[in-house]
Amino acid sequence: MKYIDEYQDNKLAKGLAYKIAQRSTKTIRLMEFCGGHTHAILRYGIRQLVPRTVEMRSGPGCPVCVTATADLDKAIALAHLPDVIITTFGDMIRVPGSYSSLQQSKAEGADIRIVYSTIDAVEIAKTNPRKSVIFIGIGFETTAPTIAASILKAQQEKIENFFILSLNKVTPPVMRALLDSGEVKLDGIVCPGHVSVIIGSHPYEFIPRDYGVACVISGFEPLDILLCIDKLVEQIEKGEPKVEIAYPRGVKPEGNRKARQLMDDVFEIGQANWRGIGIVPQSGLNIKGKYERFDADKAFSVSPKPPREPKGCRCGDVIRGAATPLECKLFKKVCTPERPVGPCMVSSEGACAAYYQYGIPENSQSF
């Protein structure tokens, strides 16, 4: 497939790996923010291709994983209201909440439907006018414009039974929160590719400026990631951290203005609750007052019991990059994709799911 196959070439990958090895003298730690990158890194054996001097850590870039248990409990409580249809992206349904999951609620008779797109959720509202259709709005800046578009569509078409539970989050503020905590020392960040298609490269500029940490935006094919690591190593070796784009076929410095306009029209910035991190100021997207009739938080009242975190689960530590899945006692023993304890084992972007699926090779550089 065009723009995929040519970025998976083995010979070119070896060339890049050689160049990185030539350049790298300092021992450094990089974080790949995005769970999509974690999966690609493990799937294509990138950790074995980079020199021992380069350690890679997974970050919080998995929207399902960072959804706080309290927010998931709220979604589950909404599912049990009469005449409600819950629409959601697939991964959410299997994540265990404090006392139940959306999947369990579905088995108990709640009407919960997996959709591919917010377009499908709006269609379900149109064809079920007597029901309230609530979409569980998770995702970062990549997805938030599509959720904004669904609200605008519902307004234009006067669909009054469509609602969004907005749990959407934005990424640069959580990077700041991680760097401020100082828990995991980082030299560079593999910045998210498809978030950056929307926001561009400018929102990361505070990272090299205020924290001296290198930032390179990467695509998702193995050559994209190796090129990104090469640029990060180069910046760190030279002691000149800055923001670079190693995915220029997809990302422009200015991002996608049209998508951001729609986002800005519908959402305002507020705080958000991140699993494993807590409340992060300025990191959430709330529905603006002028669209409040679509806001599930305003339209429905539920009071779930106080949240309970799954015992022994280290998802929170994995999300912050403070632990690897291998450091969790439940990993592979109690917690498996068939019987997940935490969201990092459920989501197709979760670090635990990636470690489980692709394994950690014996000669891995990072352990």
Place this chain on the structure above:
Amino acid sequence: MCLAIPVRIVSIDGNEAETEIAGVSRRVSIAFTPEAKVGDYVLLHTGYAIGVIDEAEAEETLKLLEEIASLSEVH
């Protein structure tokens, strides 16, 4: 969640486009990429084209990668 794949635009009808990847067709919204033209590749994310792939930049990146590979062969 942030998965986006490159698909080729086959035809455009207002805010929507018919796209194709590996022989599979799909109708997508191009509300965020009004500049997209027939023949362009767009990044498809949950039913929406979120960006148009820059062909010149794609070729430039491949050229750079080939140069790096040829240099490393010398050693």
